[in-house]
Amino acid sequence: MANIVYGNELAVQIKADIKKRIDQMKQQQRRLPKLSVIIAGEDPSALSYIKSKEKACEEVGILNGLITLPQDVEEAALIDAIKQLNADDSVDGILVQLPLPKQIHEEKVLACIDPSKDVDGFQPVNLGKLLLQQKSFQPCTAKSVMRILKEIGMEDLSGKHAVVIGRSNIVGKPVAQLLLKQHATVTICHSKTADLKKFTKQADLLVVAIGRARMIDASYVKAGAVVIDVGVNRDENGKLCGDVDFASVEPLASYLTPVPKGVGPMTSVMLLENTLEAYEEREKMYGRL
């Protein structure tokens, strides 16, 4: 039976560390780190992610600002909002909640974020640095996957075959880059892959980011593999579940992350970590740290 890796428990420890650092800043009467979130529209699941990010900020003492724009907002108005946050010295991190409404060109908008405030790591400069293995803000979900691997003693992936299912800019591609940085041999699969199982059955490490409830069952998994489930879906009964069929894969995998309580809660904490990093860089730049 697999060892179940609870990201939510790890998240509690990391949050406690962050809170300690912020309590110290409070004692020293320093400026506090601030994360600003922009959301366009009122998609209920987007609003619930934002709520959990707000709660995480409050728990550790990071200030948070929320800018809510209507679903039919014009691209220019959204870009203006970003520019104001870029220019605001009290703001350390900017997050633009994705996906954006259809009328908005996502890449164009993300490119307007000041790279030094891009705590999501989606700005082209930061994604480029990720590719070059230079220091940058690492996209939170990918960072969360890597932190979970570190926790189970899989930091060095030399000689391991990692298979990532999904090639999105926010999950699949960044995860694949970070796995490569840790020396894995990486295969990226997607909807046009022929014979998906042929690849997944070879994986020592399988990272699944598809967005299809319980698609990956035991028939896709090699015995003893480490399986990281990034998917967050609602099943036909409205229950939260991953892309991995937990009950089917659990007897086979060596390690498995659950949904909920796996990668998701760690993602929110990595956002806090990136915000703190942005704050520290900013304070250093102003000679205050």
Ligand SMILES: NC(=O)C1=CN([C@@H]2O[C@H](COP(=O)(O)OP(=O)(O)OC[C@H]3O[C@@H](n4cnc5c(N)ncnc54)[C@H](OP(=O)(O)O)[C@@H]3O)[C@@H](O)[C@H]2O)C=CC1
């Ligand atoms: N826990 C967390 O922190 C986070 C979780 N998520 C969750 O992760 C999942 C993926 O998110 P995201 O990357 O944004 O989603 P996208 O829809 O952007 O990407 C999904 C990827 O899966 C591929 N895919 C779709 N169907 C299949 C299939 N049948 N076989 C193989 N590959 C397939 C797509 O291929 P193609 O490119 O060819 O279309 C695409 O590359 C979602 O469930 C999302 O909710 C997302 C962000 C954070």
Ligand SMILES: Nc1nc(=O)c2c([nH]1)NC[C@@H]1CN(c3ccc(C(=O)N[C@@H](CCC(=O)O)C(=O)O)cc3)C=[N+]21
């Ligand atoms: N600019 C941007 N950055 C993102 O990082 C981003 C985004 N847009 N858009 C949406 C996706 C999705 N995402 C999740 C984060 C945490 C959980 C999470 O904590 N999930 C809990 C369950 C939460 C619940 O109960 O609904 C869990 O898995 O245990 C899930 C999903 C970040 N995303």
